[in-house]
Amino acid sequence: MKVNRNKTFYFIREGVSSIFTHGLMSFASVCIIIAFLVIMGSFILLAVNITALVGELEAENIILAYVHENLSVSEASALEHSLRAIPNVANVNFITREEAMERFIGRSADDAARFRDIDAATFRHRFEVFVEDVALIGETQHDLRHVPQIASVNAHLAIAQGLVTVRNIVTWASIIIVAILLAISLFIMSNTIKLATFERREEIAIMKMVGATNSFIRWPFIFEGFLLGVTGAMAAFFAVWGLYSIAFDRVIDFEAGLFQLVSFSSDIAIPVFLLFAGIGFGVGVGGSGLALNRYLKV
Amino acid sequence: MIRMTDVFKEYENGAKALKGVSFELNAGEFAFLVGPSGSGKSTIIRLLIGEIAPSDGVVIVNGQDMDNIKMRKMPYLRRTIGVIFQDFRLIENKSVYENVAFAMHVIGASRKDIRQRVPYVLELVGLEYKAKARPDQLSGGEQQRVAVARALVNNPKLIIADEPTGNLDPARSLEILTLLKKINELGTTVLVVTHEKPLVDQFHQRVIAIDGGRIISDALDRYYNYESQ
Numbered sequence: 001m002k003v004n005r006n007k008t009f010y011f012i013r014e015g016v017s018s019i020f021t022h023g024l025m026s027f028a029s030v031c032i033i034i035a036f037l038v039i040m041g042s043f044i045l046l047a048v049n050i051t052a053l054v055g056e057l058e059a060e061n062i063i064l065a066y067v068h069e070n071l072s073v074s075e076a077s078a079l080e081h082s083l084r085a086i087p088n089v090a091n092v093n094f095i096t097r098e099e100a101m102e103r104f105i106g107r108s109a110d111d112a113a114r115f116r117d118i119d120a121a122t123f124r125h126r127f128e129v130f131v132e133d134v135a136l137i138g139e140t141q142h143d144l145r146h147v148p149q150i151a152s153v154n155a156h157l158a159i160a161q162g163l164v165t166v167r168n169i170v171t172w173a174s175i176i177i178v179a180i181l182l183a184i185s186l187f188i189m190s191n192t193i194k195l196a197t198f199e200r201r202e203e204i205a206i207m208k209m210v211g212a213t214n215s216f217i218r219w220p221f222i223f224e225g226f227l228l229g230v231t232g233a234m235a236a237f238f239a240v241w242g243l244y245s246i247a248f249d250r251v252i253d254f255e256a257g258l259f260q261l262v263s264f265s266s267d268i269a270i271p272v273f274l275l276f277a278g279i280g281f282g283v284g285v286g287g288s289g290l291a292l293n294r295y296l297k298v
Numbered sequence: 299m300i301r302m303t304d305v306f307k308e309y310e311n312g313a314k315a316l317k318g319v320s321f322e323l324n325a326g327e328f329a330f331l332v333g334p335s336g337s338g339k340s341t342i343i344r345l346l347i348g349e350i351a352p353s354d355g356v357v358i359v360n361g362q363d364m365d366n367i368k369m370r371k372m373p374y375l376r377r378t379i380g381v382i383f384q385d386f387r388l389i390e391n392k393s394v395y396e397n398v399a400f401a402m403h404v405i406g407a408s409r410k411d412i413r414q415r416v417p418y419v420l421e422l423v424g425l426e427y428k429a430k431a432r433p434d435q436l437s438g439g440e441q442q443r444v445a446v447a448r449a450l451v452n453n454p455k456l457i458i459a460d461e462p463t464g465n466l467d468p469a470r471s472l473e474i475l476t477l478l479k480k481i482n483e484l485g486t487t488v489l490v491v492t493h494e495k496p497l498v499d500q501f502h503q504r505v506i507a508i509d510g511g512r513i514i515s516d517a518l519d520r521y522y523n524y525e526s527q
């Protein structure tokens with residue numbers, strides 16, 4: 001269809017005015033979009049936080065590789081190269097026996113006096129080994145043991161396994177929950193729009209009678225769907241933002257800084273915003289376009 | 299304007315609504331289409347406005363063969379035909395003015411043209427003073443005049459009315475038919491389906507009578523008395 005200023009003006013006016021003449025329907029559609037997006041947003045933010053928490057714990061999940069006692073500092077630190085070459089090793093950090101002792105004493109600050117006479121010789125040179133994927137920590141431990149100059153290797157396999165399980169559960173649970181929510185909301189949304197178009201089937205029949213093209217009939221509905229979808233998405237975004245900020249403050253108050261929610265920074269806000277806008281647009285425009293199809297075949 | 303040649307129509311359930319109908323209505327003509335209930339009058343109207351396709355035969359409207367028309371072109375053909383129904387078919391939540399202006403928006407008319415044309419046709423049907431009223435605030439006769447104004451507003455070559463007086467009392471019916479005749483005198487071809495013999499007799503126009511899906515009479519100023527047969 002030729003783009004025509006008269007028509008464009010008409011579509012916009014019709015789309016906007018029909019939102020108000022079918023106020024209850026519009027209100028219902030916007031509410032459904034908001035409810036869906038708020039629930040989905042909550043799950044996404046929950047998953048983001050659990051993932052971040054698991055990530056932090058994983059980062060702390062290091063392997064300690066103790067060097068044979070008969071190696072000198074320079075011989076021991078020279079091992080760094082061969083350790084880095086092992087698959088899945090992200091980083092290694094050499095710690096001399098003196099440094100190890102200081103850390104040990106520092107950690108027991110309260111009774112530092114008791115350890116004053118401790119001899120660095122009771123400690124061994126060691127490497128802190130950071131891994132890329134916690135799930136492979138068992139293999140990495142095995143590889144480290146095969147380095148001849150390494151006397152023993154200490155990894156928290158059970159904890160690592162637990163973290164991996166938590167991460168997998170969170171990932172799958174959020175995928176499944178979002179998919180279910182999406183299906184439910186599409187169903188409700190398409191029914192809402194079907195009802196709205198059913199309400200207007202006579203109007204559509206009249207439009208056809210006076211010679212309206214299908215696209216002419218569709219545009220005001222699509223524009224209306226677009227406005228409703230985007231309005232719902234915006235409202236949902238600010239609702240999620242507000243609710244999350246409240247939760248964020250509460251967690252800081254109660255947990256006294258031990259544990260902190262991921263802040264609603266642009267790293268999270270922008271993807272959430274885009275996701276909401278996309279779903280609002282898709283559900284609004286796609287839903288109204290689809291629901292109309294069967295009334296246009298006259 | 300209209301030409302039907304040996305038109306047959308069998309509905310999907312097997313009902314044979316038309317059994318070889320042929321007639322012609324030339325530009326500028328006025329004709330009544332009469333017949334008992336179930337004789338096939340509405341079927342003819344629906345064929346003419348492209349709502350259904352014939353099972354056999356040729357239907358030509360405003361130079362367009364209705365059997366070969368592309369779906370894409372149908373809206374443009376419909377713009378050359380004004381249609382009026384027994385049940386008015388107005389949009390309830392639009393004013394009289396908007397109901398008529400609507401048909402012009404559909405064809406992409408400019409706001410300036412709409413502002414000139416709509417008051418003109420409302421005056422023609424005698425409803426300029428009701429422009430702001432909603433359909434449910436109007437009498438049946440007034441609602442039908444709005445439908446006539448809407449059918450007229452895009453200046454169609456042909457106006458087709460399926461029992462436009464079916465819901466009106468005799469005085470209102472006479473008003474509507476008089477209005478349609480007046481529109482015909484202004485140059486538009488008009489085909490009116492009606493049941494009302496006394497009214498038809500007052501107009502002394504061409505009368506096409508149909509019964510059992512066949513044309514049984516087509517003559518000037520004569521209502522074929524099928525009831526007495």
Ligand SMILES: Nc1ncnc2c1ncn2[C@@H]1O[C@H](COP(=O)(O)OP(=O)(O)OP(=O)(O)O)[C@@H](O)[C@H]1O
Nearest residue numbers: 309310311313315334335336337338339340341342
């Ligand atoms: N959609 C349809 N499906 C099946 N049969 C139909 C359909 N529409 C009409 N018919 C049948 O076709 C025949 C002609 O119907 P039509 O509606 O054309 O009659 P009509 O002359 O307009 O009658 P009325 O004066 O009651 O409006 C009737 O026997 C009717 O039952």
Ligand SMILES: [Mg+2]
Nearest residue numbers: 339340341460
């Ligand atoms: Mg009929």
